[in-house]
Amino acid sequence: MSSGFRSMHPSVAMVYYAGLLLFAALLFHPLFLATEIAGLTFLLVLQGQGRGLLRGLPFYLLMAVSVAVLNPLFSHRGAHILFYFMDQPITLEAVLYGLMMMLVLLTVFILFISYNYTVTTDKFMYLFAAAAPRTTLLTLMTMRFVPLFQRRLRQITLIQRIRGVDAGKGSLRSRMRDGMTLLKVLLTWSLEEALQTADSMKARGYGIRKRSVYGIYKLDLQDKAMLLLFTVSGWIPLFFWMKGYGVLDIYPRMKPMHLGWADAAMYASFCVFVLTPLALEGKEKWLWRSSRHSSYPSATLKKTGTRFMSSHLR
């Protein structure tokens, strides 16, 4: 299902995620981080990825919480001592700092989940190809081999069991030997076939002249507008960050948070940056949802497609 933000040009998505990663690293401020987490989570839910997110959540939470717990145990900086744990002072600042680290980690985790869903390898390779066509070709060919070898190894394992080569049985030594045999079969087979692949490449004119790149993506007007929007709304928070805004000082003593007009402007611009894809996705939802109510002459349009989309919302 490719719609909304996912259907945008890869460069748009790339700029978006690069920006988010930059902000997550630079803007050490709970408000900004929380906004980023909320925005990305909501985007994923809108894209119907809520379940996948939920499945990974225990792991991410465990990682993040353990950082939050470990920080005050190892760092004793800060002015306010809360209590002593095994003769170690636990300071309020360290606890807060740990919580902030937790937020940063969570942001990065969610960021990558969303990135993986939106920027598929195909898109990434497309962007990469413009910079380094030969490397991209090589990478693509190599990447094809990973699942291919997995499938082949499965076949080989199955068949070699007939002749008593089984990496799942016996002593560790015989297992290792059998495992190596299986790999050897795989390698011999694949190298043999690679010769034919090389022939096929040569036969189709590989290396005759400089390669051009065929792209399936087109940069349309909306993509350009989005790129402009991202650039503008991304530069403003960056500008303010350079002036020293948007970073919460915790050590040695937490500074009080205060919101001036500059902070407000910075936050507003940041929100525009983070939430634009959400708006796009929401618009898509709304388009399809409203079409259920509007009367289409064809009955088929109303049926499955729209219901499927809306059922994800609930």
Add this chain to the structure above:
Amino acid sequence: MVLLGPSGGGKTTLLRHLKRELAPVGKVSGMIAYKGRPLSDLPAELAAGEIGMVFQNPDAQIVMDTVWHELAFSMENMGYPPAVMRSRLAEIAGLFGLEPLLYRPIHELSGGQKQLLNLASVLLLQPKLLLLDEPTSQLDPVAAREFIQTLHRLNEELSVTVIISEHRLEEVLPLADRVLLLEEGELRFQGTPRDFVRQAGKEPDSTHRAYLPTASRLFLALQPDAGSAPMESIPLTVREGKRWLHSLDGIAAGKDTNAASGGDGSAVHTSRTLAGTAEGFRAHEDPASPLSPAGASRTVPAPSNELLLGCREVTFRYTKDGVEVLKKLSLSLYRGELLAIMGGNGAGKSTLLHVMNGLLKPQRGRVTLGKGITSGFLAQNPLLYFSYDTVQEELKQMAEYAGLPGERAEREISRLLEIFQLENLLLSHPHDISGGQQQKLALAMVMLLSPDILLLDEPTKGLDPGAKERLAALLGDLRSRGVSIVLVTHDVEFAARYASRCAMLFDGGITSEGAPAEFFSSNYFYTTVVNRMVRDLLPQALTIEDVMKTWPVFASRS
């Protein structure tokens, strides 16, 4: 133009010489000219673009991971601008019906689709000359037919010159303008397909007959003076064959009435009795009678009733929420029979063999082996079996695993080597021998386990006619020693000739089974070419031998 000849006859070498980039290393004398210019003088782009080549193995030619990537690959190599690539891709995708597949990963495609993709990818460079090296040998018959039809269209509509080497000539030969027969590196014959048929008719014992389409072979078998028959009367396709048979039928009927009016009473009498008593004719097709269409399997003792392997309501799927590949399938196998399992692509034939061999565990139902019965399995790809550097080592290790003591192992190995004609290859690397030999080696390895049941997955794929016959003889020999064989195949002709029982796998279950004669004669499309040709006259005849046996009787009857 069709190139034909036995494996190792030099077809591939010739084709590779025509494609400059792939010319084999070695001593070359003589000259190859393309459009009046020596091939070696062509500019690189012309040589790559105007001469396209498709190889035997659909998988090995693929470079990229998705369909559009693969299609774009050759155009990217030539450095075409994006706009040109886009329009050419659109054109070719439309022509080949690849649009729905454009974004699919290639490994999800079937063999036939992959081979079409390979062809399309070559055609994007708009070649004037297409070289194909046994492109359909790895495909099932339906996909092969589709592929050849596409080639025919390209040839007719775009006037692309096509040079194809093939073993499966049923479809290709009628379409060819010129036939070349290569044997031992020499050009043995060159001419039109009908010329070729006539030539083969002049030498009754020639092995070349095996390369002819069935219609022509039947023609040669029934027409003693075929060598001098007029060119137009030689049938190449089922339709032509049918027309010819009916004309023959008319002549025979005419002769018969002549004879009757001539006053030969006894002739009239015998034909009457034969025609009058329907059983008289049917008796010839009774599987038990000597005229049974079971063909060459006749010499093998009839299967006994000893049950070797039984599947009871086996249900299998690969993943938890995948589709059920086998659904409540029941099947039994008796000693000494050759069971051919047929079915479309993805019907679960290979899966069934895996389950029968115990490589996969069914989720429901049971597979029961008779007491002390072992089974051996030969997968479609023999390369999966090899893990040593020489043929000898492979066999030795296998014998060791089978638990044969030293002396007996050696005896057994040398016996198998003799049967499979592998003696000269003992020290070669298993990957260096030909496809057919690899298969034989794998089979020999399986045989070392001395199984009572042999499960074969598509054993006739990519074999030339001679090799097929040798395989059949081998299987017959095994059967006479009480080994049961199950083979999964697309090869209808092979199953009809040699199987003792045929079964159809469809929608996860066995939908019909029976002796070949009944099994195939009840099918309309899924039957042998001979049967399709003569079914109006001899509904149960499946092979040329059947027709030859029953034809005189039939001719005198009508």
